[in-house]
Amino acid sequence: LESLDVGAIRDEFPILEREFDGQQVVYLDNAATTQTPDPVVDAMSDYYRESNANIHRGIHHLSQEASIMYEEAHDRVAEFINADGREEVIFTKNTTEGENLIAYAWGLNELGPGDEIVLTEMEHHASLVTWQQIGKRTGADVKYIRIDEDQRLDMDHARELITDDTAIVSAVHVSNTLGTVNPVSELTDLAHEHDALSFIDGAQAVPNRPVDVKAIDADFYAFSGHKMAGPTGIGVLYGKQHLLEEMEPYLYGGGMIRKVTYEDSTWGDLPWKFEPGTPQIAEAVGLEAAIDWLEDIGMERIQAHEEEIARYAYERLESEEDVEIYGPEPGPDRGGLVSFNVEGVHAHDLASIMNDHTIAVRAGDHCTQPLHDKLGVPASTRASFYVYNTREEVDKLVAALDDARQLFA
Numbered sequence: 001l002e003s004l005d006v007g008a009i010r011d012e013f014p015i016l017e018r019e020f021d022g023q024q025v026v027y028l029d030n031a032a033t034t035q036t037p038d039p040v041v042d043a044m045s046d047y048y049r050e051s052n053a054n055i056h057r058g059i060h061h062l063s064q065e066a067s068i069m070y071e072e073a074h075d076r077v078a079e080f081i082n083a084d085g086r087e088e089v090i091f092t093k094n095t096t097e098g099e100n101l102i103a104y105a106w107g108l109n110e111l112g113p114g115d116e117i118v119l120t121e122m123e124h125h126a127s128l129v130t131w132q133q134i135g136k137r138t139g140a141d142v143k144y145i146r147i148d149e150d151q152r153l154d155m156d157h158a159r160e161l162i163t164d165d166t167a168i169v170s171a172v173h174v175s176n177t178l179g180t181v182n183p184v185s186e187l188t189d190l191a192h193e194h195d196a197l198s199f200i201d202g203a204q205a206v207p208n209r210p211v212d213v214k215a216i217d218a219d220f221y222a223f224s225g226h227k228m229a230g231p232t233g234i235g236v237l238y239g240k241q242h243l244l245e246e247m248e249p250y251l252y253g254g255g256m257i258r259k260v261t262y263e264d265s266t267w268g269d270l271p272w273k274f275e276p277g278t279p280q281i282a283e284a285v286g287l288e289a290a291i292d293w294l295e296d297i298g299m300e301r302i303q304a305h306e307e308e309i310a311r312y313a314y315e316r317l318e319s320e321e322d323v324e325i326y327g328p329e330p331g332p333d334r335g336g337l338v339s340f341n342v343e344g345v346h347a348h349d350l351a352s353i354m355n356d357h358t359i360a361v362r363a364g365d366h367c368t369q370p371l372h373d374k375l376g377v378p379a380s381t382r383a384s385f386y387v388y389n390t391r392e393e394v395d396k397l398v399a400a401l402d403d404a405r406q407l408f409a
């Protein structure tokens with residue numbers, strides 16, 4: 001694979017030139033949100049300047065133009081993840097809303113006492129808390145597939161846990177804390193062997209690797225635009241068409257109906273049935289521009305670059321005796337992030353020192369509190385990489401550890 005021209009890529013991100021206290025920003029918090037390249041910002045600005053109108057309602061030129069842009073953004077997403085078409089692509093606010101949409105529109109109606117919801121111990125709160133609360137409301141039991149000593153998923157335990165009582169398996173594709181890449185096709189097969197559904201949380205996967213939802217055969221797959229060089233305020237819930245057809249909406253209003261009388265209403269076609277009210281139109285345009293931008297580079301090259309930088313970070317940090325790294329060794333089942341702790345230094349103190357060097361990392365539980373309890377640590381510091389990061393930025397991260405040691409260790 002031809003390596004990326006990181007310099008040319010960085011030129012499309014003016015924010016990466018910003019300085020604080022005379023130091024250029026080192027942005028290593030991409031698992032939280034990625035930066036937005038000029039072509040995406042320009043596409044959204046152009047939309048507002050030239051095509052802004054409400055969709056699906058007006059018969060005037062601007063509304064027709066905006067409607068086509070919005071609808072075709074669904075087609076572009078479908079092509080990107082290999083969905084059958086726009087009918088399988090619901091625009092949400094973010095991954096979290098995608099999880100909630102299925103939990104409410106499917107879970108509340110289909111789950112009851114005796115049913116089991118199988119999660120993994122490394123789930124993000126967007127999945128874990130949602131299914132946990134739906135379990136409490138429906139009487140369904142929530143079970144967690146263990147992680148092993150390498151913080152990979154214990155698939156023997158998965159095979160034991162997923163039974164004919166399982167109604168749905170909801171699993172993260174790439175852990176935002178461990179970096180672990182889970183065998184989501186195998187998990188989906190296990191679910192289907194027991195007539196259960198599979199929901200895959202792809203927030204940390206779609207941005208940085210090729211994702212083919214048909215190859216995985218997931219029934220639902222969710223991700224967020226802001227983690228893949230796109231805008232905040234838009235996410236995607238992929239769902240198999242026959243399942244979405246059978247599901248009742250759980251948010252009602254204009255745009256999602258076919259016929260309304262004082263007595264009852266009928267619902268519109270997919271995906272509009274699940275998109276009530278005025279949607280995030282400019283964000284849909286931005287998401288399409290982000291997909292064009294990513295595919296212009298190539299998802300395989302993005303994955304290779306991100307994993308090369310993460311491998312370099314892993315190896316540099318691993319050579320530091322007082323550093324504990326979480327997640328598996330670099331390789332096919334580790335994504336482009338590294339969470340770690342420095343002995344004697346609290347993660348928040350470390351991140352604060354990093355910030356003194358204008359290095360942006362995340363410290364805390366990364367919305368995986370139960371996982372941190374399982375790891376036996378209150379928090380961790382996480383460096384997460386993307387297409388514009390360099391080895392030199394990793395060197396700055398490692399060099400800043402000494403300041404933290406002198407101050408806190």
Ligand SMILES: Cc1ncc(COP(=O)(O)O)c(CN[C@@H](CS)C(=O)O)c1O
Nearest residue numbers: 031032094095096124126176203224367
């Ligand atoms: C695996 C996974 N699943 C769901 C989400 C939620 O994405 P939203 O766009 O916020 O809905 C995230 C976002 N994780 C951010 C914020 S906690 C992080 O710093 O790790 C995620 O990583």
